[in-house]
Structures are given as structure tokens and as C-alpha cells.
Amino acid sequence: MLSLKDVHSYYGRSHILHGVTLNIPAGKVTSILGRNGTGKTTLLKTLMALTDRMTGEMHLLGKDIGSSPTHMRARAGIAYVPQGREIIPDFTIRENILMGTFARTDRKREIPALVPELFPYLMANLDRPGGVLSGGQQQQLAIARALAADPKVLLLDEPNEGIQPSIVEEIEKIIVQLNREIGMTIVLVEQNVAFARHAAHQFAMLEKGRVVASGAIDALSDALVHRHMAV
């Protein structure tokens, strides 16, 4: 569905991704693993054209998007939930969600039907500012915003980072639910191997900006985890 071939990505003069080739199958969860600073976040930013420069090929549903700017990739169907969530604190919850709709091609400005089902708390507080929410609720808001784009692929960057344990479980459940029930294609950057094993169908392990191992999630052995993720 989404495929990368020999992708290099740069911030200024720093060369971060070195020839990443990756295939994200439709309707599956693909987990991107690796230690800190190996390029996981950069990989998602490269998919969104948010790094300074990239080379290589990138196709979404057979369409070449390698040279498309950020907003065109969003409109092509890639939705991004960044690390740190980046919701807008003085926008209301409603405005934060509706922000996602600018990527819709049918120009509808409405809260998607999924949101009340998945995030009843957000629906009950639509007119409160996003900044008053807790970290976990902001994470839900960022996911709701991404869903408002009616995306084909959802990019999640460490959705459980910095969130209180009680909500982690809830967010994990929602991610699995989005994939199993609605068939959403998800790219999940994750440090938590247990959750990756539970949620993902396949994985890609990054080391120094390169894919060092990838395949079905069953092939993610403890030895592999130890070699590339132990600190």
C-alpha cells in the first residue's frame, strides 16, 4: 500500500535515514522498532515530508508521492499523530479535531462518526480548550484529529510515551480496535516490545538510520530484540 525504496532523509547537513526500503501492507499494523536516535521518528517525518530533504521513491497506492509537499501527502491519505501530540492548546477540542478535516478531499468539516464511539470524553467536552486535557486525553485528541482526515494510513509515533499507565491500556485497546474492526492501516513507532508483539502483524527494526531486520512479527525473536534494543 505504502512503499519506500532506497529513501534517504536529511536535516540540514545531517544525513539521518540511509537507504530505507520498506513496504507497508494494507489493513495491517507495521511496527517500527529500535533504540532512541535510530531514525524511527525521522522515518515518520519523512513519510510526511517534514524533514528538510529526502531522496528515493515513495508510493501510496501506486501513486508517486515522493516529491509531494506535506499537505498533499496528508490529502493523499496519510495522517500523522506526532510524538508529543502537538495539539493546539488554545483551540477548543472541536477545533482541534476539525483541523484534521482539511486533509479531506470532499471538503466536509465534520467530526467523524468514529470519534464519539472511541472517545466519549472528548465528545462530552467539545468546547473546552485542548490545553486543559491530560496527556492521555491529548493523545486521544491527536488520534481523533488524525481520524478526522478519513485517512488511508495512520502514522503513530510512540502513542504511549509520557502517559499515565491507566490510560496506556485504553490507548492500546483503541489502536488494536482501529485495525481489527475498521481495517485501518497503521504504522506504529514503539519502544514497548510487548505491545508491538500484541498489536503488530509485521515489524521493521532500525539501527543507525537503516533497516537491519524486518518481517512478520513472529520473526521478532528475543535475540533480535536484545541485539538491537537493549541499552
Add this chain to the structure above:
Amino acid sequence: MLDILFIGLSLGSILLLVALGLAITYGAMGVINMAHGEMVMIGAYVAVLSGIWLRASLLLAIPLAFIVTALLGLLIERVVVRRLYGRLLDTLLATWGIAILLQQAVRLEFGLSFLGIHVEGLGAGLQNVAVPSYLQGTFRLASADINAYRTFIIVITAVLTLATWFILYRTAAGMQVRAIIRNPKMAAACGIDVKRINAMTFAFGSGLAGVAGVMMSGFKTVFPDMGTTMVVDGFMVVVTGGVGSLFGTILSSGLLGEINALVAIGTNDILARAVVFGVVILVILVKPSGLFSFKGR
């Protein structure tokens, strides 16, 4: 006393129209547009020229000036500013160059003066605009003489400020502008065409400055350099009010306009300007981000 406050309010209104455009473009795009004052100048010349050549009244000059300066703003954005995003000092220098270019274009009558052709209304000289008779004179309000033209300025500014507020806070386009002010990268990741919205914002801000120029032409002489001080005043309003805050811009332009009027009545214009500068410096020292800046980013 009421009449002095009223003069202050009208001065503040002009400031507000100039500063609104600057506040949005500086807030949303991080561009210091030194040519913004020239939009005021061009707006004033639209009033002069439409009066001479079209026999149009000042009222008709308002939409005309808005269209002309908005299109000019769009052109400047497309040709120059667009290539300089993220390079604050370069935008300052480049737009200053544009400002000089525009001043000289008007002074040299777009080069026609070299060929011995004179266009009435252009050139280095001073120009005047006739105010329609129904906007001249004064009327009495609570035992104070209120100038009709200054009332007109305040009303037009109020209408345009309301329109700006409506666009920013009640339309999809305005929401995109506000999203870009807060977080341009995330805005783009949500499918917002940042370049297109920025160009529209730039044009709109330029158009407002053009309208301010029409207003000024009614009570001040019009000449090619008139925009230079306006851009300075505009930026003072923006930094005092807080970058990216519509409310702050409105309040600080009212504040600076009133200070100017009150001190000027008691003493003179020069001292009034010095006091305004003093107040702005004080505000920046005490609250570097302005009186009403949003948190975050």
C-alpha cells in the same frame, strides 16, 4: 475632554488597520514586511487618483484601494516573500527594498516623468483628497464637538475589525490561518496548504493597509514617503499587543492612539511621539512577548 479622547480613538483606528495586517503576517508567516507602510501610501494614492480621474468619492475609493493593494500584496508575496520564509532578516531587507521601489515608482510617475509626461495625481509633490461634504464639519455629542470625518474613520475601522474577527474565528479559512500561527508544521500535516493560505493572508493584510491609506488621505496630505513612519507605528502596535493576538493588537492600537492624542493636546506632536516610544520600550522591557501573547510554541 471627550473630543480629545475621540481624536485618540481615530488615530488608534488608523493604527489598528495598519497593524492588523502586520500582526497577521508577522504572526502567521514570521515575515517582517517593511513594504506594509507603502500599502498605506498606495491606498492613499488610489483615493487621489480615483478622485481626479474617475471623479469617484472617498467612499468608492475604499473598496478600490482594498482591491489594488491586496493584489499588489499578492504579487509581492508570490514574487519575493514566498522565497524567503524562515529567513527573518532577509525578509526585512528585501521588503525594505520593495518599499523604496514603490516610493520611487510613485515619485517618478512609473518612469513617465523621464519622457516628459506628467500624470496628474502622481509625482513628488503633495496631494490632497476632497472629503465629501456630508463627512465634513462637526456635530455635538454630550457637550463636545465631534468631528464627523473622525467618526467615519472609527466606524469603518470597527466594521473591518469585526469582519477580520469573523473571518479568523468563524470561517474555515480563518481556522487555517490560526492553525498556521500556532503550529505551521502540524497545520501542513493536517492537509492545510500553508503557502496558499499565507499568500491570501498577506493579500488581506495589504488590503487593510490600503484602506487605512484612504482614511489618512482625508485628513493628511498625501506624498510618496508617507508610508515610512506608518510601518514603524504598525510594528510598535504589534510588539506592544503581543504577536499573533488580535485582541492585543486592538487594545494596544487604542492605547497608543490615546496616549498620542492626550500628550499632543497638552504639549505638542513631537513630545507625544517620544512618550509613545517610551511606553512601547517600557512594555517590551517588562513584558517582552507583549501584553497579550498566547502561551505555548
